[in-house]
Amino acid sequence: MQVWGVVNQKGGVGKTTTVTALSGLLAEQGHRVLMIDLDPQGSLSRYFDFDVDTLQGTTSDVLQLSQPSAVSVMNMIRPTGEENLSLLPGSPALSALERKMSSSGGMGMALQRALGCIENQFDYVILDSPPVLGLLMINVLAAAEHLVIPSQTEPLALEGLARMVHTLGMVEKSLGHSPEFVIVPTLHDKRTRAGKDCLAQLRTLYPSQCWRSAVPVDTLLREASRMHISPALISEPSRGLEAYRLLLDDLVSQNARVEHPSKPGAWMAV
Secondary structure, three states: OEEEEEOOOOOOOOHHHHHHHHHHHHHHOOOOEEEEEOOOOOHHHHHOOOOOOOOOOOHHHHHOOOOOOHHHHHOOOEEOOOOOEEEEOOOOHHHHHHHHHOOOOOHHHHHHHHHHOOOOOOOEEEEEOOOOOOHHHHHHHHHOOEEEEEEEOOHHHHHHHHHHHHHHHHHHHHHOOOOEEEEEEEOEOOOOHHHHHHHHHHHHHOOOOEOOOOOEOOHHHHHHHHOOOOHHHOOOOOHHHHHHHHHHHHHHHHHHHHHOOOOOOOHHHO
């Protein structure tokens, strides 16, 4: 089972869209995929039309299991209605849990412990994280083997990205290692000067971490959200979906190289 985290300390950069697109495409390929919503706003859960204000059995409950088991964790997981695609929904209770976790030792590893119980149930787990550095994101960083960092190609998003990369540097300094990560330019409008300049700046600042392409602005991705379906089910030609297909191919290829260090590679040279 591979665990990927989608993270950024800025909101509105396309994290949830990235989670749903990659997860849907993996499920389309026949992989058993679990999405986990760790954002108190529950955007991923709302995407699939779950009422996060009334749900019983959510990520918050899983993180509070003193002795998680395969049965207790699987009982919280819901089908999305799409083949091979499941969801562990979030809820506003995660906000209160964040404060509670701060005074409890060992809570930064709660998600990793829970996932260890179900490692034979799924091929991929994709984590949607909150846009805030706290114990929920620490859980993501501890559990994920690989990170995807979406970054909108506009100046304010670049500032948020810098904070995220700094955080990963702190994690590496503290633990001696941190997950492999790729920066994915999102919501890119190549018609604007700002979009082109920001994309060029991303590639200059992060030459070995920035993905070789970019996910364009695409109204069909928003339409998939409105219909509560993963972008993989979009029936019309979609530039955004094709970009995510290319990203997935590169992620799978790059992660294979990470598992085999004798095969070096960089995101700009895939």
